[in-house]
Every structure is written in C-alpha cells, then in structure tokens.
Amino acid sequence: MTAEFNSRNTFRKSGVSSLSTNPRNVITSANPSGGSSASLLQKQLSFKTPICSNQFGKADEVEIIDNSNLDNLAGQYNKNNIIGWICCAPCIWLRTSAAVHKVAITSATLLVTTLLVASPILFLISTAPSPLPRDCYMDGDGCSPTVASTSECTEDICETVSSNIQARLNWNKDPCSEFKKFSCWRRKFNKNVTNIIEMGNSQKSVDIQMLMLLNNSSISENFKKLKILYESCLKLTTNSSDIHRIFNQLGGYLTVGVIGPSSIAPLVAKIYELGPSPLVDIYYDLSYGRRPHVLLIISGPSTSSVILENKIRWMSPKAPPNRLRQGIPNLLPDLIDRVLPSHLSYDQRVSEKETIIEFIKDLNKLQVEQSRRGFWDSSVLYNISSLHSMYPVLNWTLLIPKNWSGPIVVRNADYLKALQSFLTKYPSRIAHNAMLLLSVLEILPKDFPTPEVCTRSTMWALPELASALYISQYSSIDSKDIIKRADIIFKSLKAHLKRAPSLKGAALVKLSALKIQSKTWEGFTNVTQLTKSVERLQITPDNWLENILEIYKTNKIVPNKINMDFSSHDAWAYPIVSTIFYDTLSHSIVVPLSVILIPYFNARLPPYLHYASVGVSIAKEILRSITKSFDDKAMRCVPHSVNIFSNFSRMDILIHSGGMQISYHSMLSLTGPIKGMARLPGLNLTPTQIFFLVSAQELCSESNYLGIDTNATEFDHILGWLIAQGGSATEVFKCPSGSMINIQKTCNVL
Structure with a gap:
C-alpha cells in the first residue's frame, strides 16, 4: 500500500516525467x-x-x-x-448503402471487360515493328538508306516481254495526262517491232499459227479438207457466177419498176433453208435444271457468229455470244455493183445502191441495239399459232419443223416486234433485194480474200477440225499445267469478290456456285472420229460458195436420237476462238486454251503479268455472270466517247473497268508486298505500273484487230477513263491533283 500510495503522490507531484520509469x-x-x-x-x-x-x-x-x-x-x-x-x-x-454496392460491382465488371478486350490489341501494338524513318528501309535486321532492290527475272521470256512492253511506250508523254499516247505508241518506222506488238493478242496469235499450218505442204492427211477449203477461198471473187446462181435460186434481183412481194416472209424461209439467215436463227438447246429437256430457240441473226454452228448446241463445243459489228460489210458496195442489172442508168444505179446501203445500215443498227439488251425479255410459247399471233413478222410455219411439239423460246421478243415495225418503212422490193445481198454476204468471207482472211473463214466454216489441228501442236502435259494456273487465278478472283461488302444475296450465292471450264474438249484429240464426221462433205478446191452451203446443210441435220446425259450441261470452248465467255446453262466461265497460251501467262513470268492479261479477262466474265444491274451505273459513269468502240456497248466498257479493278486488287491480296515480285529486265517500272500498261496495251491490240480506230481522240478518252477506274492508277503513277487520270475516277463497279 505504501509503494502504491507513494506512486500516486509521485504522479501528483512530478507529472509525466516522474512516471517514465x-x-x-x-x-x-x-x-x-x-x-x-x-x-x-x-x-x-x-x-x-x-x-x-x-x-x-x-x-x-x-x-x-x-x-x-x-x-x-x-x-x-x-x-x-x-x-x-x-x-x-x-x-x-x-x-x-446498397446503391453504392451495385455501382462498385458494375464499375469493377466494366473495368475487367475493358481489360479483356484491350489486352489483345495492346499486345499486337506492343509487338508490332516500329515504323522506319522515311529514308530508311529494312535490310535483314538492320536499316538501309535505300530500298532493297527486288530480284530481276533472268529468263529469256522476261527479256522478250520487256522488249514488247518497251516497244510501245513513248517516254516523251505523261501517263497522267496522255495515257494512251504513253502506253500504246507504235513505232511505225521500225518494222521489226510490229512482230512483237501483237504478242498479247491471243486471237491474232491463233490466226498466225493457223495460217502457217494451212500453208504447210506436209499437213497431215486428216486435215487435208481444211487445206482444200482454204485454197477455195483464195480463188473466190465477187464476180463469181455462183453468186448469180444463188440470187436466181432465191427469186432473183427485183429491178426498178417491178412491184415487190406483199411479204418477205417466204424469202426469209428460202434463205434459212439454203444458208445462214440475216434476220433470225432457229436452233435446239437444253432447259435448266437437273432433268433438262429440249427447247426450240428463236434468237437473233446467226450471221454474226464466229463459227458456223450446228443446230444442236449442247452436243459440241460452244462459241461465245454473238457480238454484232456496227456498219456495213466490207464487200457490200462491190457486191451491189456486180449484181445490179446492166440496163439501169447511172442515176438509177446510184439511187438503188444508196437505198440498199441505207436499209442494211438501219437494220444493223436495230440488231446491235437489241442484242445489247440481252435475253432478259425471253418468252415461252407452246404452239405455232401463238407464235403467229404474237410475232406475225415472219411465216413461222415455213421455219419451224413440222414435227416439233415442244416448248418454243423466243430469246428476244422486243427484237421481233421492232423488226416488224422496221420492215414497214421501206418498199418490199428494196427489202427483198437487200435480203438477197445479205444472204450471200453471210456465206462469203468477211473481206476480200487474202491468206489472213481465208484462214479466219476456214476456221469459221470447220471449227472442230480446225481446233483439232490447232491443239495438235501442244503436248497434254503443257496444257494441264496452264489449265491449273488458270484455275488458281479464278479462285483468287472469286475469293476477293466474296469479300466485297456490296455483294449480297443472290449475287453472292451465284458467285459461290460459279465454276471455271478451261479444259479442252476430248473430241478434239480424237482426230479419227472427227475425220469420219467430215468424210461425207464434198469439199472442192475451186468453189467456196458450194463448199459452205454443203457444210451448212450437214450442220442443219437433226439426228433421230438426241443424246442427253449428266454432262449435257457442260460447256466447252473452241480453242481457235480466243474469247472467254460466261455460259448460262452450265453457270461456268469458259476459257479457251488459246487465251491462256499467250506469252504473258507463261509460268516463268511474274504474277502481275498473269493478272493484267488473263486475270482481267476472267474477272470481266465473273462480273457479267453474277449481276445484270449495271444499266443505271453505265449511263451515269461511262463517258460518251465509248461510241468509238463499234463492238462494245456502255455495259461492256463498264464491265471491262470492273474486271480491271477486281484483277488488280486480287493481285495485291494474293501476292502480298509487290516489291517481292521479280522485275522485268531493262524496264524501270514498278509491277503495279506494268499491270496498268499491259492491260492498256492488250485493249489497244484487241481494238486494232477488230478494226477500231485507236488513233481517234475518243479512244484516248475512253482508255484514260478505264485506267482511272481500274484500281489505284492515280497513286501508282503519282498523278497530281487535276490530272486526267485523277479527275476521271468516277465509277467503282463494286
């Protein structure tokens, strides 16, 4: 107690310091x-x-x-x-607080979600290579002050192609303002260059090869009839007595003062019986579906076809769709002078000639306009009486086989209605005489006989035998390799189009189902069978007209038994017709062998040359196959200078533009960085620049072959417009703002 009491006193007296111990x-x-x-x-x-x-x-x-x-x-x-x-x-x-608790949980959830989403992006950003300075380029793991040069193609074919491209370039012209003059310039004074100018034109290449084969004295016995037919063409003249005989057989020339017939329908029936018809074509084809049946087809004139076709279209290879040429046939003025009666006065002869030429020009214009509309207005009829009541312009009883009882498909109904209105504008005598001249022109060569003209005419008359002769010079191994590369290009183009955001619905479904047919018809390799099929033909070396009429008569024969099997819908191309086309019946892109045999498609060449040539052609037909809704866009986008293309409509030019766009972007997506492609020797151009140049040179070459005036100002405009649409030409050629290529970028197809 004492100690405790003492401690209390100590607290009172000493405070804090006294208790520290x-x-x-x-x-x-x-x-x-x-x-x-x-x-x-x-x-x-x-x-x-x-x-x-x-x-x-x-x-x-x-x-x-x-x-x-x-x-x-x-x-x-x-x-x-x-x-x-x-x-x-x-x-x-x-x-x-419950509200605070909910807000805290929501905030935490959002934070975690944000981290989960952002983590991959942050990872990619953190692992991406840092950008190089503008004057620095990767050289392995280091930095090089100059661009690492790509490898150069050392193959002989690369030097040849490089020389071909270089020969047509005019370095004094600016591609941004005068692209046609820069890319398609011909050195007329250098004749040696002309031989390689056409190396990109596959049809020209076919014509040259076939001309050499037909003039070969040691030609195989299996192809002798081809050579005889070719020689009969070279001997033909427009003053032939056979021409007058055909005229008389069809009713003769109606001279001035003679009353014309009440209708030209009987004359049309006679012409159809004798040879190709200048007004309508009638043939057999199959319907769509897994169980096809035979249809009788009434279509436009067969006279524009690149081959003399059979009446049964699915039992042999097919020709591309007819492409009518504007204008009059080259032989028409001379042929009129030969057949006009000698007793006519000078004024009568001039008036008669001018009137007939005017009739044929107007008829050609009508047919060209109607053919551009396609077959979207087709109609199906089931008897001849209905055909007569709807289209009374012709006597269908004389044209339709009497034993036919199946469906009749009128491919272009508007054409037949327009034809009836057209024929009422001219006297029946003029219409009669013009039909006579047109019927003879359809069995004559397309121009005055020359070796080149007669070569094309021989291929037109006997396409199957001519195709067999053409492919006989190539091995099957080489053909398989080329066909495989064409399939790869096709798949690449389809893959790019499938990613197009504007491609939806039915168009996307059609694209997925689209096929390519680049294989060669097996019948072309069976020369023995082909030879037997032409044994009955009486081909003489002195009478071209009779030879053609004989061939037409044979093609018109309809067998008693028509074969249809699982492969009836397959489409095959004639290798001598170098045109890729879309076949609606088989829903496939048909690629002739001659198109993929051009030097630009050689396996040793860089891929940008493949896409600039064959790739553009295939892409055009893919685009044509999946949609037909380009009418409005064609009228808004395509310039009026398109009229220079006598064979092409606005739609064709627009599709050509779309083909270039698709092929260009497919090339970029497939090959990765363009700088990895091999350069062409001696040509200081980038791969993308070469793509546009080759595409332009291909079009120039094709236009020259078709007789289009490539020196016209309108051609310069349309070529510049095409290049401006087809990809990124403005960036590729570094065109300044306001240049021709820069301002003409007006239309994206997709």
Missing part, C-alpha cells in the same frame, strides 16, 4: 495493457470507439493514465467518441 503505467502500441486501469480503458476503446477515430497517435507515441482521474478520463473519451462518429459517418454510409 514505471513500465506498468505506460501504454504504447507495443504494450497496450499497461496495468489494471489501463486494461479497463483498453476494453472501453475496443468496443465503443468508432473505427475511424484517431485516439492513438503515431507509432511509439506514449499516453500516461492515472487511476485517480478515471472519471475525468471517461468524460474526455465520451467527447472523443461523438467527434469520431461525426467524422466517420460517410464511411458508414458507403459500407451500408
């Missing part, structure tokens, strides 16, 4: 008990002091408590307790 009465963070009074206080603080109260000081801070002042101390802590509750009221609300 008594460890029992010291409460620290390391020793919270500190004696009995301190223990009681510690319990009170543990249960009554709010969480956020700041009753203790910093670590190791000391508080001295005396037992005699407990009442005062309790009052002091009650005051602190109230202050603590006021201080921590927000904390209590935050802990107990």
Whole structure:
C-alpha cells in the first residue's frame, strides 16, 4: 500500500516525467495493457470507439493514465467518441448503402471487360515493328538508306516481254495526262517491232499459227479438207457466177419498176433453208435444271457468229455470244455493183445502191441495239399459232419443223416486234433485194480474200477440225499445267469478290456456285472420229460458195436420237476462238486454251503479268455472270466517247473497268508486298505500273484487230477513263491533283 500510495503522490507531484520509469503505467502500441486501469480503458476503446477515430497517435507515441482521474478520463473519451462518429459517418454510409454496392460491382465488371478486350490489341501494338524513318528501309535486321532492290527475272521470256512492253511506250508523254499516247505508241518506222506488238493478242496469235499450218505442204492427211477449203477461198471473187446462181435460186434481183412481194416472209424461209439467215436463227438447246429437256430457240441473226454452228448446241463445243459489228460489210458496195442489172442508168444505179446501203445500215443498227439488251425479255410459247399471233413478222410455219411439239423460246421478243415495225418503212422490193445481198454476204468471207482472211473463214466454216489441228501442236502435259494456273487465278478472283461488302444475296450465292471450264474438249484429240464426221462433205478446191452451203446443210441435220446425259450441261470452248465467255446453262466461265497460251501467262513470268492479261479477262466474265444491274451505273459513269468502240456497248466498257479493278486488287491480296515480285529486265517500272500498261496495251491490240480506230481522240478518252477506274492508277503513277487520270475516277463497279 505504501509503494502504491507513494506512486500516486509521485504522479501528483512530478507529472509525466516522474512516471517514465514505471513500465506498468505506460501504454504504447507495443504494450497496450499497461496495468489494471489501463486494461479497463483498453476494453472501453475496443468496443465503443468508432473505427475511424484517431485516439492513438503515431507509432511509439506514449499516453500516461492515472487511476485517480478515471472519471475525468471517461468524460474526455465520451467527447472523443461523438467527434469520431461525426467524422466517420460517410464511411458508414458507403459500407451500408446498397446503391453504392451495385455501382462498385458494375464499375469493377466494366473495368475487367475493358481489360479483356484491350489486352489483345495492346499486345499486337506492343509487338508490332516500329515504323522506319522515311529514308530508311529494312535490310535483314538492320536499316538501309535505300530500298532493297527486288530480284530481276533472268529468263529469256522476261527479256522478250520487256522488249514488247518497251516497244510501245513513248517516254516523251505523261501517263497522267496522255495515257494512251504513253502506253500504246507504235513505232511505225521500225518494222521489226510490229512482230512483237501483237504478242498479247491471243486471237491474232491463233490466226498466225493457223495460217502457217494451212500453208504447210506436209499437213497431215486428216486435215487435208481444211487445206482444200482454204485454197477455195483464195480463188473466190465477187464476180463469181455462183453468186448469180444463188440470187436466181432465191427469186432473183427485183429491178426498178417491178412491184415487190406483199411479204418477205417466204424469202426469209428460202434463205434459212439454203444458208445462214440475216434476220433470225432457229436452233435446239437444253432447259435448266437437273432433268433438262429440249427447247426450240428463236434468237437473233446467226450471221454474226464466229463459227458456223450446228443446230444442236449442247452436243459440241460452244462459241461465245454473238457480238454484232456496227456498219456495213466490207464487200457490200462491190457486191451491189456486180449484181445490179446492166440496163439501169447511172442515176438509177446510184439511187438503188444508196437505198440498199441505207436499209442494211438501219437494220444493223436495230440488231446491235437489241442484242445489247440481252435475253432478259425471253418468252415461252407452246404452239405455232401463238407464235403467229404474237410475232406475225415472219411465216413461222415455213421455219419451224413440222414435227416439233415442244416448248418454243423466243430469246428476244422486243427484237421481233421492232423488226416488224422496221420492215414497214421501206418498199418490199428494196427489202427483198437487200435480203438477197445479205444472204450471200453471210456465206462469203468477211473481206476480200487474202491468206489472213481465208484462214479466219476456214476456221469459221470447220471449227472442230480446225481446233483439232490447232491443239495438235501442244503436248497434254503443257496444257494441264496452264489449265491449273488458270484455275488458281479464278479462285483468287472469286475469293476477293466474296469479300466485297456490296455483294449480297443472290449475287453472292451465284458467285459461290460459279465454276471455271478451261479444259479442252476430248473430241478434239480424237482426230479419227472427227475425220469420219467430215468424210461425207464434198469439199472442192475451186468453189467456196458450194463448199459452205454443203457444210451448212450437214450442220442443219437433226439426228433421230438426241443424246442427253449428266454432262449435257457442260460447256466447252473452241480453242481457235480466243474469247472467254460466261455460259448460262452450265453457270461456268469458259476459257479457251488459246487465251491462256499467250506469252504473258507463261509460268516463268511474274504474277502481275498473269493478272493484267488473263486475270482481267476472267474477272470481266465473273462480273457479267453474277449481276445484270449495271444499266443505271453505265449511263451515269461511262463517258460518251465509248461510241468509238463499234463492238462494245456502255455495259461492256463498264464491265471491262470492273474486271480491271477486281484483277488488280486480287493481285495485291494474293501476292502480298509487290516489291517481292521479280522485275522485268531493262524496264524501270514498278509491277503495279506494268499491270496498268499491259492491260492498256492488250485493249489497244484487241481494238486494232477488230478494226477500231485507236488513233481517234475518243479512244484516248475512253482508255484514260478505264485506267482511272481500274484500281489505284492515280497513286501508282503519282498523278497530281487535276490530272486526267485523277479527275476521271468516277465509277467503282463494286
């Protein structure tokens, strides 16, 4: 008791300093008990002091408590307790509020989701190579001050192609303002260059090869009839007595003063019986579907076909769709002078000639306009009486086989209606005489006989035998390799189109089902069978007209039994007709062998040459096969200078533009960086620049072959417009703002 009493007195007298030596009465963070009074206080603080109260000081801070002042101390802590509750009221609300709890959970969820989404992006950004300086290029793991040059093609074919492209370039012209003069310039003074100018034109190449084969004295016995037919063409003249004999057989020329017939329908029936008809064509084809049946088709004139076709179209290879040429036949003026009666006066002869030429020009214009509309207005009839009532322009009883009882499909109904209106504008005598001349022109060569003209005419008359002769000079191994590469190009173009955002619905379904047919018909390799099929033909070396009429008569024969099997819908091309086309019946792109045999498609050449030539041609037909809704866009986009193309409509030019766009972007997506492609030797041009140049040179070459005036100003405009649409020509040639190529970018097909 004495010691305890002494300690209390010491507290009263000495304060804090006097108790510093008594460890029992010291409460620290390391020793919270500190004696009995301190223990009681510690319990009170543990249960009554709010969480956020700041009753203790910093670590190791000391508080001295005396037992005699407990009442005062309790009052002091009650005051602190109230202050603590006021201080921590927000904390209590935050802990107990359900709304705050929900907000916290939502915020945490959003934060986690954001991290999950952003993590892959942040990873890709962090792992992407840092951009190089503008004057720095990758050279392995280092930085090179100049562009790493791509490899150069060292093959002989690369040097030949490079020389061919270079021969047509005019470096004095600016491609941004005068693209045609820059890319399709001919050096007329250098005759040696002319031989390689046409290396991109596949049809020209076919004509040259066939001309050499037909003039070969050691030609195989299997192809002797081809050679005889070719020789009979070279001997033909427009003053032939056979021409007058055909005229007389059809009713003769009606001279001035003679009353014309009441209708030309009987004359049309006679012409159809004798040879190709200048007004309509009638043939047999199959319907669509898995179980096809035979249809009788009434179509436009067969006179524009590149081959003399059979009446049964699915039992042999097919020719591309007819493409009518504007204007009059080259032989027409001379032929009129030969057949006009000699007793006519000079004025009568001039008037007669002008009237007939005017009739034929107007008829040609009508047929060209109607053919551009396609077959979207087809109609199906089931008897001849319905045909007579709807289209009375012709006597269908004389044209339709008497034993036919199946469906009759009129491919272009508007054409027949327009034809009836047209024939009423001219006297029947003029119409009669013009029909006579047109019927003879259809069995004559397309121009005055020359070796080149007669070669094309021989291929037209006997296409199957001519195709067999053409492919006989190529091995099957080489053909398989070329066909495989064509399939790869086709798949690449389809893959790019499938990613086009504007391609939807039915068009996308049609694209997915689209096929390519680049294989050669097996019948062309069976020369023995082909030879037997022409044995009955009486081909003579001195009478071209009789030879053609004999061939036409044979083609018109319809067998008693028509074979149809699972392959009836397959389409095959004539390799001698170098035109890729879309076949609606088989829903396939048909590629003739001659198109993919051009030097630009050689396997040793860089891919951009493949896409600039064959790729563009295939892409055009893919585009044509999946949609027909280009009419409005063609009228808005294509410039009026398109009229220079006598064989092409606005739609054709627009599709050509789309083909270039598709092929260009497919090339970029397939091959990766263009700088990885081999350069052509001696040609300081980038691969993308060469793509546009070769595409332009191909079109120039084809236009020259077709007789289009490529020197006309309109041709310059349309070629510049095509290049401007087909890809990124403005960037490729670095054309400034306001240049011709820059301002003519007006139309994206897709």
